Amino acid sequence: MTEGDPDGRGDDAEAADAGSDAAVDPLIADLLDGSHRALARTITKIENRSPGYRRLVSQLHAHTGDADVIGITGSPGAGKSTLVDKLAKAYRDRGLTVGVIAIDPASPFTGGAVLGDRIRMASNVGDMDVFFRSMSARGTLGGLSTATTDAVKALDAFGKDKVIVETVGAGQNEVDIVRTADTVAVLVPPSSGDDVQMLKAGILEIADLFVVNKADLDGADRTVQELREMLQLRDGDIQVGGGHHGFEETTVDVGGGDGDGNPADGDAASDDPAGDDADAVEPWDPPIVETVANRGEGVEDFLDALAAHRSYLVDSGRLEAKARTRYAEEIRTLLREDVRGLLAEEIEARGGLDERVEAVLRRETDPYTVAEEILEPLADCVADRRD
Structure with missing residues (x-):
């Protein structure tokens, strides 16, 4: 990789040319061991998007699919x-292994994680079966860095039974977690009602369950009580078929898209492999759980x-439907990243944008x-390859 290839695309392209039968990277072999x-x-x-990181993730993929991925989101101070600390300990008490990815705010100076979450996660210190990692949000509005999905794959391939992803807590923009987690829990602190009202504009629709x-x-x-009333109002306004939020399930289309505000995502969510079998399962009604986390109360209910x-x-078959939609979105994300890289290279090869901006x-x-x-030469090249 050169300095002009920060995401390692060149290195990984060479690895792809080597063929799918290439030997497993020693680092991945050690991880799997x-x-x-x-x-x-x-x-x-x-x-860090180091050289060859895509080759590593590609080799991890065949070993994934067993972990239960849980997303924890909510407003700061919830x-x-x-x-998450108590949840990890409770899972360990049940004999399960746990991986935790805590998305921290990014440092404005280094871009790294602030690491504030480490202070409040001390119950599992020294337990090798709880792997904790802070990762930087790196300015992403959705609360997750673009590396989070790949890090979840690493924990999954390693053999963790439960992978918990805690988002940065940026309010209503905390919606990317639904593209990574199988189950999303939204934490809501007791309040005068203002925080609950804000949920209408953002993260209400992504919750599989609520935790007060x-x-x-x-x-x-x-x-x-306010949460219960809001759920009742929502269910009265939008008829839900077999689920509650539209990322992986079919809802009434009010915006010409796929139900989660992304009209360009096509109909990936509409092809439900569960078929008629899913109709026999009662639609999921998000429960509301009360906890006092610092005393461990309500954790078992959670x-x-x-x-x-x-x-x-x-x-219901929704787990497979989620995976199908998740991979489709991941492919789109990778395509967007690579196209941006190609465009940056093309612009640089044409002398940059300065002269064009002046014009x-x-x-x-x-x-x-x-x-x-x-774009014209790139479009012509794509058209020629298609023909």
Whole structure:
């Protein structure tokens, strides 16, 4: 990889040319053998987009698909980190192995994670069967860095039974988690109702279950009641078929898209492999669980709710539908990243944008014409290959 190839595309293209029968990378072999050091190094390469990282992820893929991926999201101060800590300990008490990815805010100076979550996750220190990793959001509005999905694959291939992804807590933009997790829990702190009202504009639709944390504080009962009322109103306005949010399931189309506000995503969610069998399963109604995370209260109820949703996904066939839609979205994301890279290379090869910007300022051309001129040779090449 050269300095002008920050995502390792050149290196990985060479690896692809070597054929699919290439030997497994020693780092991946060590990871599959249970080396925590190899797991940590793999995730570091993934997060840093180091040379050859795509080859590593490609070799991981065949070993994935067994972990239960749980997303924990909600507003700042809801107690996500404390609850994740208790959740991991409860799973360990049941004999399950756990991987935790905590998405922290990005440092404005280094771009790295602020690491605030480590302070509140101390219950499992020294337990080698709980792997904790902080990752930087790197400015993404959806609350997840683009490396999170690949890091989840590493933990899955390593053999973790449960993979928990805690988002950065950026409010209503916390929607990317639904593209990574099988089950999404939205934490809501007791309040006067303003936080619950904000959910209407953002993350209400992505919740598989709600957790009213800090339930020992004043206002908890009111928050629970408001959530119940909002769920009833929502179910009355939108008829849900076999689920509650539109990422992986079919809903009434109110915007010409796929139900989650992405009209360009096509009809990937409409092809439900569960078929008629899914109709026999009762539609999922998001439960509301009350917890006091710092005292461990309500955690077992939370685990039971997560298990119930997992059973629903399996019994209804939605788990496979989620995976199908998730891979489709992942492919689209990779294509967008690679196309951006190709365009950057083409612009650089044509002397950059400075002269063209100056021409636009002088009204000698316009941005649309400039874009068309840059894209034309790439479009011609694609058309020739298609023919």
